[in-house]
Amino acid sequence: MKQIIRKAYYDYEKEEAWLNGMAAKGLLLTDYSWCRYAFEEGTPGAYIYRIELLEHAPTxxxxxxxLEFLEESGIDIVAYYMRWVYLRKKAADGPFDLFSDAASRMRHYRRVNFLFSGAAIVEFLIALMELSIWLTALRTGNAHLGFAPLGAACLLAALGVLLLSIGRPMRKKLRKLKQERSIFE
Amino acid sequence: MDLDHAALTEGVYYILLSLYQPRHGYAIMQNISALSGSRVNLGPGTLYGALNTLLEKRWIESLPGQSAGRKKEYRITAQGKAAVEAELVRLRELIKNGQHITEAESI
Structure with missing residues (x-):
């Protein structure tokens, strides 16, 4: 029987933990699209799920x-969403972590962080443009624009701040790994 | 830092050892897990990145003449073997010094 759950996550590791919790109860993810998870009933604990942000588009x-390499390693590709892939492996085949050393784990965290902070930078830049449009209009006495550019600038800046805060857990994990790396491999 | 004398990561060291005979990706992971008594479980993402870097450095090569649809196999090169030898010299030094000092302590 299929079950659809709508849910939003900003920390992909929490999302992973949730998916694995569902799998432990016998609800296996079979498809994902924007905040929409499709589950099918199956053997509880049969699969371990992982999520990865690819460097390039899946195509x-x-x-x-x-992805072919992963499939050859006994990993199923469950779903794609933009550059995100949802993966699973049979729990009977042993532990399943995509990255086993600090260097590759950090590379992935950096990629995820940049997805959000890169978008934040774009928002801030457009906000600055809107602000300069508003200031120019103010100086030249061109009143027909009113407060619209200022409003847009504030909205975009707020969105930028939101995007930056979404990346915060990744940055925190990166800092911790960096610290560990001064004594461990 | 002179990278020619830097330590290999545990993963790279075991990947190179695994490729003294030709193996494909999944077989490398299984071999490393078996060699280390399940202590080292190489992640496929980590392994994929390491294989590409090692290919670029020419420490390993992919086996020629493979038909499509067959898993890609790799094997170590002479250069890769030299890196393993150098690492063994380094590891022996670490063990010798470690044993020497801790054993003196326990007498």
Whole structure:
């Protein structure tokens, strides 16, 4: 029987933990699209789920090579969403972590962080443009724009701040790993 | 830092050892897990990145003449073997010094 759950996560590791909790109860993820999870009933605890942000689009040659490599390693590709992939492996085949050393784990955290902070930077830049439009209009006495550019600038800046805060857990994990790396491999 | 004398990561060291005979990706992971008594479980993302870097450095090569649809196999090169030898010298030094000092302590 299929079950659809709508839910939003901003920390993909919490999302992973939730999916694995569902799998432990016998609800296996079979598809994902924007905040919409489809589950099917199955053997409880049969699969371990992982989520990865690919470097390129899933259709890119480099991503295809990598995904093929994963499939050859006994990993199922459950769903794609933009550059995100949802993966699972049979729990009976042993532990399943995509990254086993600090260097590759950090590379992935950086990629996820940049997804959000990169978008934040774009928002801030557009906000600045709107602000300069408003200031120019103010100086030249061109009143027909009113407060619209200022409002847009505030909205965009707020969105930028939101995006930056979404990346915060990743940055925190990165800092911790960096610290660990001065004594461990 | 002179990277020619830097320590290999545990993963790279075991990947190189696994490729003294030709193996494909999944077999490398299984071999490493078996060699280390399940202590080292290489993540497929980590392994994929390491294989590409090692190919670029020419420490390993992919086996020629593979038909499509067959898993890609790799094997170590002479250069890769030299890196393992150098690492063994380094590891022996670490063990010798470690044993020497801790054993003196326990007498």
């Amino acid at each position: 890119h040659a480099e991503s295809r090579n990598y």
